[in-house]
Amino acid sequence: MNDSHRPNDRHRRPRASYNPGAEGFSDGRLVEVHNQLANDKEEPSEGFSLLPVFVVFLFCGFGFWAGLYLTRNSGDFNPGSFDLDAPRAVADNGPKEFEPDPVKGEKLFVANCASCHQATGLGVAGAFPPLADSPWVAGNEERLVKIIIAGLAGELDYKGTKYNGAMPNIGAGLKDAQVAHIATYVRQAWGNQAGPVTDAKVAEVRKAVGSRGAYSPAEILQAHPLETK
Numbered sequence: 001m002n003d004s005h006r007p008n009d010r011h012r013r014p015r016a017s018y019n020p021g022a023e024g025f026s027d028g029r030l031v032e033v034h035n036q037l038a039n040d041k042e043e044p045s046e047g048f049s050l051l052p053v054f055v056v057f058l059f060c061g062f063g064f065w066a067g068l069y070l071t072r073n074s075g076d077f078n079p080g081s082f083d084l085d086a087p088r089a090v091a092d093n094g095p096k097e098f099e100p101d102p103v104k105g106e107k108l109f110v111a112n113c114a115s116c117h118q119a120t121g122l123g124v125a126g127a128f129p130p131l132a133d134s135p136w137v138a139g140n141e142e143r144l145v146k147i148i149i150a151g152l153a154g155e156l157d158y159k160g161t162k163y164n165g166a167m168p169n170i171g172a173g174l175k176d177a178q179v180a181h182i183a184t185y186v187r188q189a190w191g192n193q194a195g196p197v198t199d200a201k202v203a204e205v206r207k208a209v210g211s212r213g214a215y216s217p218a219e220i221l222q223a224h225p226l227e228t229k
């Protein structure tokens, strides 16, 4: 506008007496120009150009990568992951370490053994010897695992009381881990205090047992004499 050097011009001039010839602008033209300028401002211009699509993808990709990175390397946001002396978690490949599970052990015992030896482990007088406080159960675990896998038949002495029955080869139809859970349970239930039995041990004993029939008590005691009477 070339009238900037006459700032008061517009105010001095009443609308009605405005002479278009002198300045070359009619009222209508002025309004038009004004509107044009006003409109120009609101149109989206260089300052508001749309984000290029590849930048949006780049940004999303970065977010995704950051998520992956945190998931893998955040150490569960556990402050202990910065403790260099803390024991390392064992790598999750290779065979799993056997974990004795008393709950599984009890379930398997109830399903496979309790019909004869009773859930109390006290057996049935004259027919099924007790497993609670049994010298057959404590001590060397191979004796117990052999009995479970191959069965037991013949005259048997439980703390001076005689039995003469036949126990079937229950463990032949069970997995190594299942036998291990049962054996561990039996060795630690009802006040029994013997160590756990692993599935690896069961596998080893199963090999030694082979496909033979039931042991007699005398035969199994020859290989594994009772540690306590």
Ligand code: HEC
Pocket (backbone or CB within 6 Å): 109, 112, 113, 114, 115, 116, 117, 127, 128, 129, 130, 131, 134, 135, 136, 137, 144, 147, 148, 152, 153, 154, 155, 156, 158, 163, 164, 165, 166, 167, 168, 170, 171, 182, 186, 217
């Ligand atoms: C069908 C009945 C029956 C079932 C089921 C049974 N047993 Fe027996 N069990 C017997 C009999 C009978 C004897 C005594 C065998 C003999 O007189 O020679 C015995 C003896 C034993 C003995 C040695 C004696 C003692 O008192 O400790 C152990 C240990 C044993 N069983 C553990 C088990 C376990 C563990 C299971 C489950 C996996 C089981 N039994 C399932 C009938 C059974």
